[in-house]
Amino acid sequence: MRARTALAAPVAAVVLAALPACQTRSPAAPAEAPTRPDGVVTWAASAARMDEEASERGHRLVVRTSVGGSDLRIRLTNAFGDRAVTFDGVHAGLRKEGAALMPGSNRPLTFDGARSVTVPAGRTVLSDPLPGRLPAATDLVISFDTPEATGPVSGHWMAMQTSYLGEVGHTAEEGAAAWTRTTGSWFYLDAVSVRAEPGTGAVVALGDSITDGWQSTTDTNRRWPDYLARRLKRADTDIKGVANAGISSNKVLTDGGGQSALNRLDRDVLSQPGLRTVFLFEGVNDIKAAPGITAEDLIDGYRRIAERAHAAGKCVVAATVAPFKGWSEWSPAAEAVRQDVNAFIRDSGEFDAVTDFDRILRSPYDPARILPVFDGGDHLHPNDKGMQAMADAVDLKSLDCAGPPSP
Structure with missing residues (x-):
């Protein structure tokens, strides 16, 4: 530093x-x-x-x-x-x-x-x-x-x-x-915001406490969007701005840890100048809530976010929900919802691109768990190494798509 x-x-x-310097105070x-x-x-x-x-x-x-x-x-x-x-x-x-x-x-x-x-x-x-x-x-x-x-x-x-x-x-x-x-x-x-070089755009990461950076090292800018910003700074791409719209305990569907992703999408994401791409990585708090929601409920929420972002002319990159076995609210039923939701994210074709954070973070010995080397200690939030691995998994070209998919 x-x-x-x-x-x-x-x-x-x-x-x-x-x-x-202004010498007088205006009303x-x-x-x-x-x-x-x-x-x-x-x-x-x-x-x-x-x-x-x-x-x-x-x-x-x-x-x-x-x-x-x-x-x-x-x-x-x-x-x-x-x-x-x-x-x-x-x-x-x-x-x-x-x-x-x-x-x-x-x-x-x-x-x-x-x-x-x-x-x-x-x-x-x-x-x-x-x-x-x-x-x-x-x-x-x-x-x-x-x-x-x-x-x-x-x-x-x-x-x-x-x-x-x-x-x-x-x-x-x-x-x-x-x-x-x-x-x-x-x-x-x-x-x-700043006035950047002509053609420069930004990505906004819409998420929860993982995006917010919990379990990363304080005062070192090691949240995964920070690592992504460092990659973009060095890369040959017009996407250079990165905004972190993560809130701890946030959900896609219901208010709680701040307003839900659906309720805050316009203010926190779509209002940002230069926005080119919405990076959607959220859902674990919905899945582990008691009583839990269905995969269909969460998929409907993802669809509504994508529809609104596409209607605004923005790209949407979705990330799979990361493993969390070992966290107190994990259960086989919640894991089944996570698997169904991730299958939709990977295979539906409703997003402009997909980043598979689940594949990057999961243990090969127990895919419902975070790989120990990436585990921040609570089995839900990645540590600094996990945050960097997430950012490294993002295909930078996917952040600058040509626009929403054709109907």
Whole structure:
């Protein structure tokens, strides 16, 4: 990590530095329903309701970009709030280490030209484009204050990344002194986009805790979509953006760990700029729920996701459900549903491509179990090696299909 940061240092003077420093504070602008911006998503995290308050709190959130480009924009969400939230002092910079930023990289963001924005309950807002270039594969830091944020927070509780909290009034500072508390969650921020090279597209991974990265090593970006982003960065392909739309405990059909995949598809996936392909890897939480669902129920959910994505002109790559024998909710009946569902994914022809995560992760001695070398310890979630093996199994050409299949 230190070596990667050091390489970014010479760029810090120009990255995000084209915007002149603003010496005056503009009044807050009311948020309006955002339209999908031009550009390509470079990072995302799906929001859900978090039952806490964030009044009089500063946030310094660390995220990892995938594709690089210019004209950075962020999306702030109050999708699960029950009252308006005002965001003050919003800044974007590059991380040096911990909560400290590269000197000269921390720049103010605006919203319709204002330095503050109020987002009504249930809404999101996009920032104005920030002139300057943002590198690929770098730690971006978004800082903002929520001086009067009462009621539920919209955010992503399991970030697998350390971010920082502090008192209000320090977002423009590049030092770490004011950011004394750590957090493993992201609050209010749910997407970042850039204007990339013409023709560049993105893939959004729609999933549960495996996609979210549970059992991967915190602060190392070893979720399987992170490994995929590294492969795409090196590859001769126009797909460079990777957004992680995984939520722990999420299901395809019913709400629980966040809204179901069906209910959040538009907001978390189809709204992302530059989206070329939806990568669908979800279903184990539906299968192991008690009482369990039928294979036909889950297959119907997959079909509805594919139909909506195809109707929006997007490719759909589906992945088989991984083995989970040894997890407390495994049963022979659940395993039978998993096998039927995987047969549909492999053989139905209803997806533009299939990635067989089951085949990659399963043990040859007991195919209902994860191979021990890939097992994160709970027999459901892969470890770092398993996450990398999953990303390596993705056919990169499948992420850039010509479009939905003909009827």
